[in-house]
Amino acid sequence: MKIRNLVSIIFILFVLVGCNKKVKTTTETPVLKKITLTEGEYILNTQKSNLDWVGKELSTKKHFGTINLNNGQIKIDSKGEINGLIEIDMATINVTDLEGGSKNKLEGHLKSPDFFGVSDHPNASIKFKGNNKTISNNQIELNGELKIKNITHPISFMADIIEIKDELQIKTKITFDRSKYNVRFRSGSFFDGLGDKLILNDINVNVIVFAKKN
Numbered sequence: 001m002k003i004r005n006l007v008s009i010i011f012i013l014f015v016l017v018g019c020n021k022k023v024k025t026t027t028e029t030p031v032l033k034k035i036t037l038t039e040g041e042y043i044l045n046t047q048k049s050n051l052d053w054v055g056k057e058l059s060t061k062k063h064f065g066t067i068n069l070n071n072g073q074i075k076i077d078s079k080g081e082i083n084g085l086i087e088i089d090m091a092t093i094n095v096t097d098l099e100g101g102s103k104n105k106l107e108g109h110l111k112s113p114d115f116f117g118v119s120d121h122p123n124a125s126i127k128f129k130g131n132n133k134t135i136s137n138n139q140i141e142l143n144g145e146l147k148i149k150n151i152t153h154p155i156s157f158m159a160d161i162i163e164i165k166d167e168l169q170i171k172t173k174i175t176f177d178r179s180k181y182n183v184r185f186r187s188g189s190f191f192d193g194l195g196d197k198l199i200l201n202d203i204n205v206n207v208i209v210f211a212k213k214n
Contacts, residue, residue, distance in 0.1 A: 036132050037076050037161070042168050042211035044072030044086065051088065054204040063106065068092040074168060074211050080132030086209060088124040090116050115183050121149045138162050146174070148181040166213035174205045
């Protein structure tokens, strides 16, 4: 047999064998990791914790800033029930995307009665609860209340939660409708004909909480 014919036969055999091979597929469901947090009381670390906010106008213009967290505690009981309260110091509203006079002007306006009326309502708060049993892959759904300008509404949000050496770390993003808290300035819920001057009601808040076991 000629070498050329032998090579051709070997090639055809490889093709036939390859066609008969079945591709392995997996239908395995990922295993969700359950964790259990340690029972006890955890006190907010105000130096490490922070809150970042984003406000948007209809024109897609945005402003960014921070607000300090001034007090808080998280309690976990023997049944795994989680109860937390974080207090927010509204007097520390800080604008980070502006400088100089523009920064000072916007910070003053945000603290005025047009927005958060800080002189009459110096504190806001987030109260939340959950249960150890619902934590999967370090994520938990928390339900509670957001209080701003002495007005309270229910709120629910997902959070990443871990425990490292007797310290809880919670990271979450919360979106709330400012009009529900009587923050009226250039809101379409209170004024018509604002055009591109309209400021969107939704405010996005990113919160990172560090709390040390007491």
